[in-house]
Amino acid sequence: MKYHALIILLAASVLVNVYFLGVAPVSSGTDLRELQNRILTLEQENADLLARVQQGSMTVQEVSPETDLSTLPAQAGAPAVTEPGSVIDGGATLQAPVIVQQIEYVRDYPFIRQQVTEGGSLVNISVEVVPGKGRVLVQTTPLMGVVFQDAANTAVSVAREQSDANLSGNDVIFSVVADSAVSEIDGPSAGALMTALLLAVLEDRPVNGSVTLTGTIDEQGRVGEVGGVVEKAKAAKANGKDLILLPHENSRYIQYRDVVRTIAGLRLTFKQPEQIDTKEYIEEEIGIRVEYVDGIDDVMLYIT
Structure with a gap:
């Protein structure tokens, strides 16, 4: 469910970008600079959200019973597939x-x-x-x-x-x-x-x-x-x-x-x-x- 929420936030952020680019009025040079800074901030937030969604998808894939665990890369903060005392095939x-x-x-x-x-x-x-x-x-x-x-x-x-x-x-x-x-x-x-x-x-x-x-x-x-x-x-x-x-x-x-x-x-x-x-x-x-x-x-x- 938390990954669904991240996707919704990502979509909302994109809509805000569209609003600022095409709908919101621009009254002065100062307002334009503030708008540009805001757009840069939102773009960075979009990138962070996208990375979190992708990370969430990989986490689900790692625990899927149909997945060959030995072929997946280790994720930061996640336990390794092979631990001391584990048994190889x-x-x-x-x-x-x-x-x-x-x-x-x-x-x-x-x-x-x-x-x-x-x-x-x-x-x-x-x-x-x-x-x-x-x-x-x-x-x-x-x-x-x-x-x-x-x-x-x-x-x-x-x-x-x-x-x-x-x-x-x-x-x-x-x-x-x-x-x-x-x-x-x-x-x-x-x-x-x-x-x-x-x-x-x-x-x-x-x-x-x-x-x-x-x-x-x-x-x-x-x-x-x-x-x-x-x-x-x-x-x-x-x-x-x-x-x-x-x-x-x-x-x-x-x-x-x-x-x-x-x-x-x-x-x-x-x-x-x-x-x-x-x-x-x-x-x-x-x-x-x-x-x-x-x-x-x-x-x-x-x-x-």
Whole structure:
């Protein structure tokens, strides 16, 4: 509104000039000199007003979200675009293992029932840090769930604390691309990976693409338990990964083995749960190396 007022004042000043030049009577040489001095004063005021209007327009342009802030000149008295602790543009990408649920319809005469099967897959997760307003943005090729968005926010919070980076003038953009078999991205199991990716960007550290991981992240930077680690390890192996990082809480894996018993002459088979070491099972049965991690510091030792 204040810029509108300046424009109105500028227009009024021009009208006054016109009045003095063409309308106001001139009665003497003294009056003529006073009139000339007045015109010079008004012209200077016009120039000052015009400069203020132009300055106001540039200020609006600087804060416009559509403007590339890095291309604008710094204005007198305005804060610089880049401040100490700010983050320059950068990005990193890793593949994350996820669980894909598929619903199959099985004929069980005379009925048809649903059967849910689970398998592993890998999705590409990227992070970029760009000039912005301190936002956390997530774009996914499939649909995105609320839990995944929460995990992204926690990842940014932890990475910011770990690196002491000032992200108030930057946006963090997570991008997730999955194949057509994945219809929705949700859950917290990519939280640790997103945190590690962002830390790698903030600290300008290269990312090891032969490694992947699964695990939640909390505000203290602890990596938490997830499900489907065996299926995720199979997907990582199938996609050429050399190492998968698992939360230490996933160190025990429950396997069911058949136990045959004879009761009253009847031979019965039971499924008996058995706890085994997850790392040992995956390395022997699937053929991919496993390391356990407790916190984001452990993750960074392998990821970068």
